Amino acid sequence: MGRTGLFGGTFNPVHNGHIHLAKEAFLSLGLERLILIPSNIPPHKNAEELCSNEDRLAMCRLAAEEHGFEVSDYEMRRGGKSYSFYTVGYFSKLYPDDELFLLVGSDMFLSFDKWFRFEDILKKVTLSVISRQDDDTELLKKKAGELQIYGSTEVVDVPAYPVSSTQIRNMIKTNENFSCYLPEKVVQYIRLKNLYK
Ligand code: ATP
Numbered sequence: 001m002g003r004t005g006l007f008g009g010t011f012n013p014v015h016n017g018h019i020h021l022a023k024e025a026f027l028s029l030g031l032e033r034l035i036l037i038p039s040n041i042p043p044h045k046n047a048e049e050l051c052s053n054e055d056r057l058a059m060c061r062l063a064a065e066e067h068g069f070e071v072s073d074y075e076m077r078r079g080g081k082s083y084s085f086y087t088v089g090y091f092s093k094l095y096p097d098d099e100l101f102l103l104v105g106s107d108m109f110l111s112f113d114k115w116f117r118f119e120d121i122l123k124k125v126t127l128s129v130i131s132r133q134d135d136d137t138e139l140l141k142k143k144a145g146e147l148q149i150y151g152s153t154e155v156v157d158v159p160a161y162p163v164s165s166t167q168i169r170n171m172i173k174t175n176e177n178f179s180c181y182l183p184e185k186v187v188q189y190i191r192l193k194n195l196y197k
Helices: 016-028 053-065 074-078 084-094 106-110 118-124 134-147 165-173 184-193
Strands: 003-009 033-038 099-105 125-130 153-156
Touching: 003 016, 003 084, 016 033, 016 099, 016 125, 016 153, 033 053, 033 074, 053 184, 074 084, 084 099, 084 118, 099 106, 106 125, 106 134, 118 125, 125 134, 134 153
Parallel strands: 003 033, 003 099, 099 125, 125 153
Antiparallel strands: none
């Protein structure tokens, strides 16, 4: 039986905050496999500035290969809105003997009880959160307590790495230097394809 981390997101683009979450969760939770799952249409976000599935998938692959993480195009193949309920169902059938961990940042964790069929998701995974800002740990612990009646949760208590894709897209638009927030190969890809201008 293995320990597999599922890490979904828009990844528009994938950045060092995502990689920080993945690396810390991988170590703290003792994972054997971590899978980045870029969404098709994100249910919780405005998709206006979304770049193509092909580009987001390619950037995830570039970021993941450096750390030995996997990337799945399941949500993109499935099409429509990417509800984690279906994604978790798919991976629990694919890896029936594995213990599954669903990895999220604090914003998603705090709104998790609004997600489509969140109670059913929590029957299949341990919901594991990493803070996005250093002062929200108490809030996360309180929410973890509330969610515990539905299933298990885990607060991975490490310092935050506060950066967002929105911030990076804005920096690109205004010609600021954004390269320190992304893996080098992703920076090169964005420049080559002239994304987010
Ligand atoms: P946007 O700014 O476009 O809304 P984002 O930076 O929040 O994007 P997403 O791809 O939507 O990135 O996030 C995917 C997952 O990664 C979510 O669970 C989110 O909470 C988490 N995450 C994003 N950035 C960080 C960060 N800096 N630290 C920890 N978790 C993060």
